[in-house]
Amino acid sequence: MKLNCAKSGFFLLLLTFCLFLLPQNSRAAVDESEFIIQNLQVQDIPDDDGSGLVVSWKPLPKEKRIIEYRIYRGITKDSLFFIGKIDVNVKTGVLGDEMYFYDTDFNYWLDTQARGHLRKEKGQKKGSPLYRRYPRDIKIVGPLLQHYDILGVIHEKDYYYHSRKIEVIADEDTTVYAGLKLREFDQMAKKLLPDHEYYYTIVAVNEARRYFPHAEPAIGIPRENSPEKTQEFYAVYAQDINRLQFEWSLPIFTDDIYYHRVYILEKKDLDKFSKYIEYIEEVEFNDMAMKKDSTIVALDKVIENPAQMIYQRYSSYPWTPSKTVYINIVDGKVSRDKPYPNIFTGEERDVNVDLDVNKIEDYYFVFSLYDHAQYETFSEVSSVDILNSSELPKIPPFKIKDREDDKGDYNNVMWGKPIVYLTNSTYLNESKTKLLVNYEYKTNKDYKIRNIFFKVFDESGNEIAKINEFYQDKKIKIKLPEDSDKTQTLFFEMTFKCNKDIGDDYILTQTLAFDEQTKSLYPSEIFLGDEDLLKYSYYIYKHNYYDEEWRISKKVAGTQREIFDNIRYLNSHFKLVKHYDIEKGLFLVRPSFSVSHLEDEMDKSVSSNLFSSEVENTLKTYKEEIAKITASKDTLETEEEIKNADDAIKDYEEQIAIMTTNPILKKAASIKNPKKRIKFLDKARHYAKNTFVYKIVKTDGKGHFSESEIYIREDIKPTDEKDKFFAYFLGFGKTHFHPRSNWFNKKMLPALITSLIFGLLVFALIKKAKQGKDLFIRPIAGIQEIDNAIGRATEMGKPILFVPGTSGIGDVATLAGLAILGKVAKKAAEYDTKILVPCRDYLVLPIAQEIVKEAHFEAGRPDTYDKGSVFFITTAQFAFVAGVNGIMVREKTATNFYMGMFWAEALLMTETGASTGAIQISGTDAVTQIPFFITTCDYTLIGEELYAASAYLAREPLQLGTLKAVDYLKVLILFFIITGTILSSTHLTFLINAFPEK
């Protein structure tokens, strides 16, 4: 079609018309008051840590064509900042009567991508209190720090090396902070503060992105609540070993829970306990009322808890804490040598409870969650389930190993012997005599399965099949007798042959029972001896030097035999940001950071400081405080005052002892170079955090569990112990395991050997080619025809079209296509034929331009090079096709080349080319497009021929040598394929097992 002015005018009109078709209805004048959000409410989220509010409102009807609701928050009504949005499907609208937005926990507050300056929200009237997101301006966000808990996420390098020492003097006290620019924070996250007022409003935005007036801001105050009630709690007493076992479920909100506790309660005290529960609920209700009404006074403590605490642990936040514990009863007592502390009240609770084991059923046990606000929530009381330890599951031995071939971020926890189980079955024929049974197997690095043996029996106990799975393809075929009952149950016995002996009595049994509903044989439970494997699951517990409390690494099914415990590299420090320096534009965080913890002393952190001078100052201050308190002790009168003074002195002395005797801190103090000192401390911190002790628990989820001892590696290499650095970590490599970064991926060994063989072949054959020896290369019609195709274009006086694929420069096929372009362009330049090269990738463009330009220079025709002949069309797949097809039709190209990677566009281009009568030569490694090219093009380079083309055309020894090397390597691969097939057909699987599975 020839385009004239009238036609182009028509196109322009069409485009303008399209623009006018924009949703004009949504832009029309409307009554804005109809778009103001109604029923806006802000409420406290129950059972949380006092940082959650839920905003609710009535959504507008779908006729309003609302596309999103934007939520704004502020600490006053006068300035509210955009904090988030909820997208709405404009066609369906919101189906419910209410919409909710949960403002809870730490979430995005500020980062470097925020705007530099404060900006009013779009479409709001003058004087509107709405602003866009918080800006990077410290003058605006600095004062807001006191209204939120702001958590700064700082990359360790920024924290260690870019922190400025800032001294803040307040009330004659000087506090040193680390000052950081906003750009040095990866992000700042916010959490609402309990008992603070926050205002919220909502703005509706319609499909034309018109912002409607905001709703009247609503106020909300997050309140500290007691933790949610634990849903499940089980108590078990193993009478032969005098052991109490407890298992419980975990709450949803864990942020502010500090202690998990177990109490014992005599059944006769149940009423008293119920009254105590009522009383603490009343206290919480009264506390809430006191916050709203200052005239209400606190309740006196009138009721004591009749239950006695027998166990307490830290919540292990933010990790998932352990869910089980056992307590041994010794001499009719539950006791502990150290009291349990309460860091909020300072009190210490001794555990020394007399317990008559003969009347254990006279006791209830209760689990509680205790939070930062000192609220405690109790579970329902649980009676004890009495049994013998033989009824508890048997826990298999387990091992910890470093996962091989990784960058050092996984430990491999493995236990037990291999497991195989049936997963499904299908009849393969109508007469139901052929049954396909799918199976799954689980093993670990310790046991390499060689064979799986299946024995199948009918209901009468007759053996009907015996199968040896030497290659485990997870399916077996069983031939059933023609006259057998097709609804009868089939019994399976499964055993293994492994790299080491697993014992003759290790037999797994399972049945395939007829299911009336599906009319098929369905697998039942899996038994190992008498044990139902599906009844149990495993908890893998771990803790590090940094946190002595056990946490759950993973919970896995009873059929699992290993896990890879992910130990992530954490390069960030998480610091609360409370202060700022407006003059220097710095946010201030604490310069002290934990390196490790003291064993069994969770509240005793081994910490250091970014600034070594501060470590010395702190020591000095502690000593001065001790002297001051000691001097003032004589003036104290009451016993309590004296005790408090003694406790304070003890605390200071303990801190001094840690700072002066801890080997890591001592070593750090001896390093004078600040950078080296920080590097040492960071290394210690990394190992403290990423080195773990493990144990496993096998449980039915109801308190019937067995717990392993921690794993101790006996064959520890003496070199590990000798390493000076690891001497700081007691048990490193023996009880505590740190994953290792591997320097070679063993799975890649066959690939490496093949690459080396290939490299040697290339060198040998290049040498041979250089010596002038003839290297035979199979003629490829497509390549031989290139000259003729160019000649045809020259004769016709029409241009050549060359499409170098539609992939990027990172694709080897594109590079191969460009190599062919060089040869074609040179030939075209010699014949003075125009070549057009449309590109879909930005990076391919300049390379293609350079190749064509160089080809013209080489042909001695630099004057004929037109930079505009190699051009970019678009990255959009089908728009590119439209462009190329347009060129073919308009320019009437005589020869079309398609060389490189192609997708669905291949056929669209080549069919158009065929319809224009052009001679077409294509080459691709895209298997799915090859049939289309073969059908529509005159010649096609299939797969590897594309890569061989440039060498074929160049005929240089270097290129030919490489080409020939590929052929020889193919022979080698063919040898392995044939040998592997023959060997594995005769049950010899060593060769195929030598190659790693992908």
Next chain:
Amino acid sequence: MKRQIPLLIVIVLGFIFAIHTFVPHKVSSDFFDWYQTWIKAISPFMVLLGIMSLTMVHSTKIKRKVPNWQYSVVTMLALVGTGAIGFIWGTQEGTPFMWLFKNVQMPMGATMFSLLAFYIASAAYKAFRARSAEATVLLIAAMIVMLGQVPIGIKISKWIPEISSWILNVPNLAAKRGIALGVGLGMTATSLKILLGIERTYLGGGD
């Protein structure tokens, strides 16, 4: 120097990334991640190259009033207009940019894609003309495979779906794997040629 420095960069980085394939160590993976961030930083400049090329080609066509130059005006208007709309009103849902994308570009792309159905029919006709023994085999195989995919196939014979899946899983898969093997080796050979500096066409031909 113009060619030697890029060649050196390619060879050095090529070998580093080849080594990275065999070395899972943190040092190696950190280097790779660092390189990926560089790629992200370079990408916007590549867009600029494309826009410059497009502008140059089409402005020359308009200036020289070459045949069909009016198409170039439409292209330039679309380029400038879409860019301007995106910069002024943003690219979010509900903006004119998004409207253009959903109501102009997507339907036009879908139209081109839908043409493929007709082109496949045309290509199939060409391929299945039983002009030779090979083409006849192809035709029969195609008939069986197509019948095997639809319910009528099993109505004709219960063997059709089985033969269909056999054709797909045995000879077809064998051929595909054969091609894939050749492609893999070809890619390795080309990569090796680039690494060793044997293949330098991507630097602008010649040596």
